[in-house]
Amino acid sequence: MKTKDTIYGEKIRNTKWFNRLGRITVVQKNKKELVYGYNEVYQFHEFNRKGKESVYELVKEFKETENSYQTMNVIINKGKVKLYYHDPGQWADRPFIVSDIFYGYAHRRSYKKFLKELDKCEGFREKFTQKKERRERYIKNLVEFYNANCE
DSSP: OOOOOOOOOEEEEEEEETSSOOEEEOOOOOEEEEEEGGGGOOOEEEEOOOOEEEEEEEEEETTOTOOOOOOOOEESSSSEEEEEEEEEEESSSSSEEESSOOOOSSTHHHOOOOOOOOHTSSSHHHHHHGGGGGGGGGHHHHHHOOOHHOO
């Protein structure tokens, strides 16, 4: 049962082992460390040096694989289609979609597959007719429109 309690700390460390679930270590102001398994954490918030907040969630990178949880930056987490950004190693942030119509990275060829799923909504097709408005850099706008106007 998730209680949605908030845990405050000075630092957050994220550890993942090969083929096993990882853990989140929260270092409090008094230097006490609290350790939580990935299965105990839903979302965590961090502040950068400029005080700007970043929100991360633990998301399954592969829908069917229990041990594939990754921390992903939350962009849109309300609605039918959820949008995250994830930096898997040396790549720049890649959009990651969680929904019933598409699950996984929406980049290059898979982005085209994602757009085909969005195009099944008539309102979406009518609104976004220009190729330039459908580019990957506008994915947030596309997802927000779809969530507001399509079933």
